[in-house]
Amino acid sequence: MTINEEIKSKLILTEFDDFKIHTIQNDCMGRDIINKKIWEPHIVNFLKTNLKKDSVFLDIGSNYGWHSIIAAKLCDKVFSFEPQTLMYEIQKLSIEENKIENCILYKQALGNVESTKEMSPIDYNMNGVNIGDLSIGHGGEEVNVTTLDLMNLEKVDLIKIDVQGYEKFIIEGGIETIKKHKPIMVVEFEEFQLNKFGYGSAELFKLIKSLNYEVYFLDYTYPSDHVCVHKDYINIFELTNNVSPLLSSNDLNHNLENGVTKKIIFL
Numbered sequence: 001m002t003i004n005e006e007i008k009s010k011l012i013l014t015e016f017d018d019f020k021i022h023t024i025q026n027d028c029m030g031r032d033i034i035n036k037k038i039w040e041p042h043i044v045n046f047l048k049t050n051l052k053k054d055s056v057f058l059d060i061g062s063n064y065g066w067h068s069i070i071a072a073k074l075c076d077k078v079f080s081f082e083p084q085t086l087m088y089e090i091q092k093l094s095i096e097e098n099k100i101e102n103c104i105l106y107k108q109a110l111g112n113v114e115s116t117k118e119m120s121p122i123d124y125n126m127n128g129v130n131i132g133d134l135s136i137g138h139g140g141e142e143v144n145v146t147t148l149d150l151m152n153l154e155k156v157d158l159i160k161i162d163v164q165g166y167e168k169f170i171i172e173g174g175i176e177t178i179k180k181h182k183p184i185m186v187v188e189f190e191e192f193q194l195n196k197f198g199y200g201s202a203e204l205f206k207l208i209k210s211l212n213y214e215v216y217f218l219d220y221t222y223p224s225d226h227v228c229v230h231k232d233y234i235n236i237f238e239l240t241n242n243v244s245p246l247l248s249s250n251d252l253n254h255n256l257e258n259g260v261t262k263k264i265i266f267l
Contacts (some may be wrong), residue, residue: 003089019069021094028130035173039066051075056155060110061163065091072103083143097208111145112172118142135164148174157179165193168204179209182230186252189253190224201253202204217263223250227264
């Protein structure tokens with residue numbers, strides 16, 4: 001699929017302080033960006049605090065490439081994974097528009113085994129479509145799936161995983177990479193999304209902790225995102241991030257009940 005004329009007519013190029021990005025005006029996220037809203041500011045601020053000039057960042061489920069483009073300005077290299085052909089093509093336009101050379105974009109899904117899957121069906125032309133809510137499913141575009149371990153990456157410092165319920169399978173397919181590089185991970189926990197794939201938040205928290213990681217809630221109005229830090233690096237991490245006790249849970253993932261006792265706040 002290439003960007004057809006109907007979709008292309010809905011693309012808007014929005015300029016921020018130091019980058020530009022193409023989005024679709026009938027999409028929920030796209031509309032917010034067109035209105036100059038900083039999308040997921042908690043993650044943006046976290047990246048700005050924790051990415052270094054020599055860091056390698058993995059954006060898994062990159063959508064328009066919002067985090068990939070921002071990270072490319074902050075670190076040495078970005079690997080961006082977006083299986084939807086349309087979103088891949090739009091992100092490629094934005095990468096070219098910004099003359100970014102350190103972001104490698106893959107039209108690829110990640111999972112726990114090499115395979116071919118289908119995405120859920122979606123009408124990109126529908127008014128108010130939420131393209132970011134798409135996941136592996138049945139009846140939509142066919143996509144190739146590989147594993148993070150098979151990428152054989154030489155360096156990984158920070159990973160963002162936002163794949164609408166497929167998070168566990170990506171981590172399972174990257175166990176050796178995670179054990180070797182001990183990256184910080186920003187992972188989305190949404191019980192109703194995880195349930196689509198036959199598991200829940202408790203299982204995902206348990207898997208990550210089994211890799212010798214501490215999990216922190218990344219404070220935001222929508223309480224889905226969590227930061228996972230290998231215990232070898234907790235002391236230095238807590239010196240450079242604003243960490244405080246987590247005193248209340250939420251219905252999205254019951255993080256306090258699942259052993260998350262600290263949160264990270266960006267004022």
